Amino acid sequence: MAMNFPKCQKCDVGDLVPLSDFGSQGASIYFKAWACTNPNCGFNLKIRNGDLYIDEPPCGALSFCKTLRDTTGAG
Numbered sequence: 432m433a434m435n436f437p438k439c440q441k442c443d444v445g446d447l448v449p450l451s452d453f454g455s456q457g458a459s460i461y462f463k464a465w466a467c468t469n470p471n472c473g474f475n476l477k478i479r480n481g482d483l484y485i486d487e488p489p490c491g492a493l494s495f496c497k498t499l500r501d502t503t504g505a506g
C-alpha cells in the first residue's frame with residue numbers, strides 16, 4: 432500500500448501528509464491542512480475559506496484556533 436505524498440519543499444526530508452478534521456458531531460470542518468512529517472521541520476499549510484496559509488505557527492494567538500473552539504464548543 433504505497434502512498435505517494437509530495438516531498439516537503441522546506442526541509443526536503445519529510446513528506447507532506449493531508450490532515451482531516453471533524454467536529455464533535457461528526458461534521459466536517461471546512462479547511463484542509465497539510466503538514467510535514469519531519470518534526471524538526473514543522474512546515475505546514477492550510478487552505479481555509481479559499482485562502483492559502485503557509486507555515487503558520489501552531490495554535491497560539493491564531494483567531495483560527497479560537498474560531499474552531501467557538502464552533503465546536505470545546506475548550
Ligand SMILES: [Zn+2]
Pocket residue numbers: 439440441442443444445467468469472473474
Ligand atoms: Zn519539512
